[in-house]
Amino acid sequence: xxxSPRSHIxxxxxxxxxxxxxxxxxxxxxxxSSWDFEHFFRADSLEELKLQPLQIGGNESCAGSDCHxxxxxxxxxxxxxxxxxxxxxxNHKGLACENCHGPLSAHVRDGKxxxxxxxxxxxxxxxxxxxxxxxxxEKFPQFDNESTGHWYFDVEITRLCRxxxxxxxxxxxxxxxxxVTQTSKPAxxxxxxxxxx
Amino acid sequence: xxxxxxxxxxxxxxxxxxxxxxxxxxxxYITGLVAGAFVVSSLYHVFKIKAFENIARFALxxxxxxxxxxxVPLLLHLGQPLRAFNIFFTPxxxxxxxxxxxxxxxxxxxxxVELWLVYREYFIQKAKETQGVAGLVWKAxxxxxxxxxxxxxxxxxxxxxxLAAIGIPWACFLHGYVGFIFGxxxxxxxxxxxxxxxIFLMSxxxxxxxxxxxxxxxxxxxxxxxxxxxxxxxxxxxxWGFFIIDFFLEGLEIxxxxxxxxxxxxxxxxxxxxxxxxxFLVGQLLILSVIPFLILGYITIFDPWGKRLLYLANxxxxxxxxxxxFMRFNVVVGGQLISKSDRGFSEFHFEFLAREGVLPAIIILxxxxxxxxxxxxxxxxxxDEPQTEWPTGIEDQVREKTT
Numbered sequence: 001x002x003x004s005p006r007s008h009i010x011x012x013x014x015x016x017x018x019x020x021x022x023x024x025x026x027x028x029x030x031x032x033s034s035w036d037f038e039h040f041f042r043a044d045s046l047e048e049l050k051l052q053p054l055q056i057g058g059n060e061s062c063a064g065s066d067c068h069x070x071x072x073x074x075x076x077x078x079x080x081x082x083x084x085x086x087x088x089x090x091n092h093k094g095l096a097c098e099n100c101h102g103p104l105s106a107h108v109r110d111g112k113x114x115x116x117x118x119x120x121x122x123x124x125x126x127x128x129x130x131x132x133x134x135x136x137x138e139k140f141p142q143f144d145n146e147s148t149g150h151w152y153f154d155v156e157i158t159r160l161c162r163x164x165x166x167x168x169x170x171x172x173x174x175x176x177x178x179x180v181t182q183t184s185k186p187a188x189x190x191x192x193x194x195x196x197x
Numbered sequence: 198x199x200x201x202x203x204x205x206x207x208x209x210x211x212x213x214x215x216x217x218x219x220x221x222x223x224x225x226y227i228t229g230l231v232a233g234a235f236v237v238s239s240l241y242h243v244f245k246i247k248a249f250e251n252i253a254r255f256a257l258x259x260x261x262x263x264x265x266x267x268x269v270p271l272l273l274h275l276g277q278p279l280r281a282f283n284i285f286f287t288p289x290x291x292x293x294x295x296x297x298x299x300x301x302x303x304x305x306x307x308x309x310v311e312l313w314l315v316y317r318e319y320f321i322q323k324a325k326e327t328q329g330v331a332g333l334v335w336k337a338x339x340x341x342x343x344x345x346x347x348x349x350x351x352x353x354x355x356x357x358x359x360l361a362a363i364g365i366p367w368a369c370f371l372h373g374y375v376g377f378i379f380g381x382x383x384x385x386x387x388x389x390x391x392x393x394x395x396i397f398l399m400s401x402x403x404x405x406x407x408x409x410x411x412x413x414x415x416x417x418x419x420x421x422x423x424x425x426x427x428x429x430x431x432x433x434x435x436x437w438g439f440f441i442i443d444f445f446l447e448g449l450e451i452x453x454x455x456x457x458x459x460x461x462x463x464x465x466x467x468x469x470x471x472x473x474x475x476x477f478l479v480g481q482l483l484i485l486s487v488i489p490f491l492i493l494g495y496i497t498i499f500d501p502w503g504k505r506l507l508y509l510a511n512x513x514x515x516x517x518x519x520x521x522x523f524m525r526f527n528v529v530v531g532g533q534l535i536s537k538s539d540r541g542f543s544e545f546h547f548e549f550l551a552r553e554g555v556l557p558a559i560i561i562l563x564x565x566x567x568x569x570x571x572x573x574x575x576x577x578x579x580x581d582e583p584q585t586e587w588p589t590g591i592e593d594q595v596r597e598k599t600t
Binding site: 009 | 306310
């Protein structure tokens with residue numbers, strides 16, 4: 001039998017065609033049915049994300065809830081209202097409750113109180129944003145023990161911020177507490193200018 | 198010295214870690230070796246340079262072995278192997294990276310087809326000789342066509358030439374793309390230059406030829422076979438030619454920016470005299486470029502022969518293989534050391550055992566050689582008959598000198 005000198009090429013071509021068809025078929029199988037070719041994402045993923053258990057509730061879930069309206073924690077209700085008020089109108093209005101107090105899911109589960117919200121009283125959370133860093137905007141408040149207030153009250157970075165500042169509205173300085181902790185600071189003469197500081 | 202006469206090394210917190218690390222350094226390096234080795238095989242198949250006849254198959258098999266591992270560093274870098282094929286299934290036409298997937302896979306198919314055509318005669322011979330399971334495997338490799346007629350051989354030869362010819366622009370496309378990815382990052386002064394694809398391409402060819410030289414010498418030494426000095430000489434002439442262009446372009450890129458003395462230089466100047474001083478200026482440009490440049494020039498002009506040629510060629514090739522590795526490192530990592538603030542540099546720290554550390558990089562870089570060894574156990578790669586002819590007279594002169 002006379003074999004064509006190109007018969008091996010025909011077979012190779014057939015093999016390549018099978019590979020391409022196989023790829024196209026597998027591709028059809030592999031692409032999710034809800035794939036959005038215009039925006040390049042799987043549309044169903046949005047619905048699936050919604051089904052995930054709630055971790056972060058947002059400020060609304062704290063402010064709008066009636067959890068703290070029960071009589072036995074009446075004091076807490078008043079305290080919370082005060083904090084919300086301060087947070088909503090103050091410099092920290094961009095922050096969420098859960099930024100400092102931990103996610104809602106840790107505090108409440110299945111509509112019931114699970115464990116107390118996290119209250120961190122040391123400076124870690126404050127300095128996370130307010131430690132001095134050259135890459136921060138110049139006008140952004142960063143801890144400086146030479147600033148007028150800090151110098152006057154002799155405040156070092158080890159001193160608790162919340163001794164004087166209310167974390168919900170840091171500009172609201174508890175002057176009474178600050179005065180109590182103030183050390184008697186003698187007037188110093190500036191070596192270079194000779195002026196009294 | 199810091200960029201823009203900054204008094205303080207200023208960089209943003211998210212720049213402390215260099216995200217494109219060693220894996221992205223060796224990825225263009227391996228693709229470069231593919232492109233370079235392929236060019237050598239094409240020098241014989243397309244440009245009919247007879248001196249490379251004996252290493253054409255060897256170059257092709259090497260290109261294939263390197264090609265098999267070209268995408269492995271990316272896999273390790275991205276770390277989502279189950280999503281590796283998504284870039285093929287849902288490619289975005291505006292993404293250079295998704296285009297790479299198709300260029301790379303089509304190039305590998307082209308390489309495999311060319312290899313198959315080159316080895317078809319051998320497959321047929323083995324299919325006829327061998328029985329049992331091995332025989333079936335050989336037969337499968339022939340696709341069931343066990344006649345090797347002169348007409349079929351002629352046709353195969355034509356087709357191989359055609360594939361080798363379209364393989365050259367394809368190899369350029371494959372590797373030029375890698376340079377394109379870096380060159381098109383307009384926000385990075387060290388990367389953004391239209392010269393980048395050509396520099397990557399030229400250095401790819403240099404590294405490919407140099408690596409072939411090292412592999413050739415090693416195999417000949419291990420198997421105690423004679424060396425083909427004429428081929429080595431010609432290979433070194435080509436290596437010198439390509440390296441002149443490569444070195445010239447690499448220098449041109451710097452000289453251009455330095456002479457313009459614009460805003461790019463305010464960052465690149467301190468980068469070269471600071472973090473990249475050792476690896477770029479001293480390593481890549483001074484030691485690993487100037488010395489091989491002179492050695493290759495000597496080989497080209499003064500025609501050394503015998504052991505002297507062998508040692509010099511291997512020394513130059515080894516330095517150039519390193520030069521290109523340094524170049525990839527300096528481009529990939531160097532560019533990321535520049536802070537987006539243009540006021541400082543971050544630092545690169547080598548890791549050893551980490552996923553993108555030195556050890557995985559060594560393993561990936563060794564893998565093509567392991568595969569090459571395995572393939573060489575099954576099919577003949579290097580012809581055992583070296584051509585040792587030399588233009589009349591010169592060989593005798595050299596012999597006279599050495600005796």
